[in-house]
Amino acid sequence: MSAFLMIFLTAILTENYILCQFLGICPFLGVSKKLDTAVGMSVAVIFVMALATAVTFPINTLLVAKDLAYLQTIVFILVIAALVQFVEIVLKKFIPSLYQALGIYLPLITTNCAVLGVVLLNIQKEYGFGQSMVNSIGAGVGFLVAMVMFAGVRERLEGCDIPKALKGLPITLIAASLVSLSFQGFAGVVQGIFGA
Amino acid sequence: MAEKKSLGKEFSKGLIQENPVLRLVLGTCPTLATSTSLTSAIGMGVAATIVLVCSNVVISLLRKIIPSKIRIPAYIVVIASFVTIVQMLVKAFMPALDSALGVYLPLIVVNCIILGRAEAFAGKNSVPASFLDGLGMGIGFTFALMVMATIRESLGSGTLFDGIGDLTSVFGIAAHGIEIPGLVNNPIGILVAAPGGFLVFGLVMALANKIAEGKGKPKAELKGCGNCPMAKSCSLINTDESCDNKAKEEAKA
Numbered sequence: 421m422s423a424f425l426m427i428f429l430t431a432i433l434t435e436n437y438i439l440c441q442f443l444g445i446c447p448f449l450g451v452s453k454k455l456d457t458a459v460g461m462s463v464a465v466i467f468v469m470a471l472a473t474a475v476t477f478p479i480n481t482l483l484v485a486k487d488l489a490y491l492q493t494i495v496f497i498l499v500i501a502a503l504v505q506f507v508e509i510v511l512k513k514f515i516p517s518l519y520q521a522l523g524i525y526l527p528l529i530t531t532n533c534a535v536l537g538v539v540l541l542n543i544q545k546e547y548g549f550g551q552s553m554v555n556s557i558g559a560g561v562g563f564l565v566a567m568v569m570f571a572g573v574r575e576r577l578e579g580c581d582i583p584k585a586l587k588g589l590p591i592t593l594i595a596a597s598l599v600s601l602s603f604q605g606f607a608g609v610v611q612g613i614f615g616a
Numbered sequence: 617m618a619e620k621k622s623l624g625k626e627f628s629k630g631l632i633q634e635n636p637v638l639r640l641v642l643g644t645c646p647t648l649a650t651s652t653s654l655t656s657a658i659g660m661g662v663a664a665t666i667v668l669v670c671s672n673v674v675i676s677l678l679r680k681i682i683p684s685k686i687r688i689p690a691y692i693v694v695i696a697s698f699v700t701i702v703q704m705l706v707k708a709f710m711p712a713l714d715s716a717l718g719v720y721l722p723l724i725v726v727n728c729i730i731l732g733r734a735e736a737f738a739g740k741n742s743v744p745a746s747f748l749d750g751l752g753m754g755i756g757f758t759f760a761l762m763v764m765a766t767i768r769e770s771l772g773s774g775t776l777f778d779g780i781g782d783l784t785s786v787f788g789i790a791a792h793g794i795e796i797p798g799l800v801n802n803p804i805g806i807l808v809a810a811p812g813g814f815l816v817f818g819l820v821m822a823l824a825n826k827i828a829e830g831k832g833k834p835k836a837e838l839k840g841c842g843n844c845p846m847a848k849s850c851s852l853i854n855t856d857e858s859c860d861n862k863a864k865e866e867a868k869a
Contacts, residue, residue, distance in 0.1 A: 585826040
């Protein structure tokens with residue numbers, strides 16, 4: 421149990437996908453202006469990450485068994501893209517309320533590097549199915565934490581008087597740097613808790 | 617003559633004017649992640665350029681065959697194939713670079729520059745123009761990565777071109793990195809860590825904006841998901857709630 425919790429906390433805090441591994445920067449900079457869009461996007465990301473991992477894990481086992489591991493990249497991206505489309509259609513038809521909340525973010529996530537990244541990293545770290553799922557959900561929750569925190573920071577930035585050249589994207593990146601710096605403080609915390 | 621001139625323009629626009637990283641704000645993830653040293657920056661830039669040029673050429677060749685409704689999946693298949701080829705080559709001949717780039721090498725598949733150029737250019741233009749567009753954009757990407765990496769590596773680890781020998785030895789050339797006296801023993805380590813990536817990128821972006829402003833050009837902006845190459849295809853998937861519309865609304869508000 422504590423092994424799962426360790427993976428979960430590591431994915432959120434010490435190896436945050438956005439702030440420490442630079443995966444999923446586009447949505448992080450693009451849709452973090454408002455809190456509600458940030459939350460909607462993140463929930464959709466958690467959902468797709470968990471789903472993508474659940475589907476690609478058996479596929480990877482099959483690829484490895486057939487000695488086709490080099491096809492991972494091409495197969496995964498197609499499976500994820502098809503999966504997201506399929507989920508979108510199913511949600512639209514059967515659970516319209518959930519579609520209303522998440523649907524608009526789904527197509528955006530297809531080519532999000534965080535989703536493909538988490539799937540590939542699970543394999544690289546040689547996680548089993550349970551560990552992969554925990555890591556993926558942790559990565560998604562970490563995405564949510566970073567997005568929500570950063571949406572708050574950006575709302576504060578709106579009214580600030582900043583030099584002209586820094587306005588817009590540059591100051592956003594510098595703010596992201598400070599948020600990322602604060603996450604550096606978590607280094608070693610998880611190992612400390614579990615005494616590993 | 618006019619044809620030649622415009623082809624030259626397709627090549628040169630990606631270098632500075634429409635630099636994919638600094639002007640179009642595409643491919644931010646690999647830019648931040650692989651600019652910790654000049655060697656990995658060059659490796660990443662060259663790998664992405666090869667994929668970009670090859671996929672641009674193939675997509676341009678197939679542009680009349682691919683039905684427009686399924687063009688995005690078709691583009692992704694072409695791009696993923698070339699990424700797999702590059703990945704296997706790097707693994708075989710430059711194992712050190714493979715471990716330096718890690719997961720970011722297969723992630724070239726989802727690099728928005730490549731899908732973005734396929735969607736915005738190669739799907740509509742002739743083969744030579746697409747080839748030059750890809751080459752220009754790729755070199756522009758490499759250039760931006762190298763600018764970032766020069767700052768981060770020299771101040772953050774006190775070296776320049778550290779480990780370049782792993783790249784050049786494949787071609788039978790011996791090369792060594794440079795150690796900067798004074799900095800190599802007391803580097804500003806935070807610059808090669810994650811926060812330094814964001815900080816240096818922000819400052820380089822500000823400088824690019826300042827230069828663009830001096831020349832009377834609009835500065836680089838990120839408008840919702842307006843920069844995302846998927847924005848157009850999103851509006852195909854669901855017309856009323858596409859991110860393209862959302863970006864427009866956000867721009868209005």
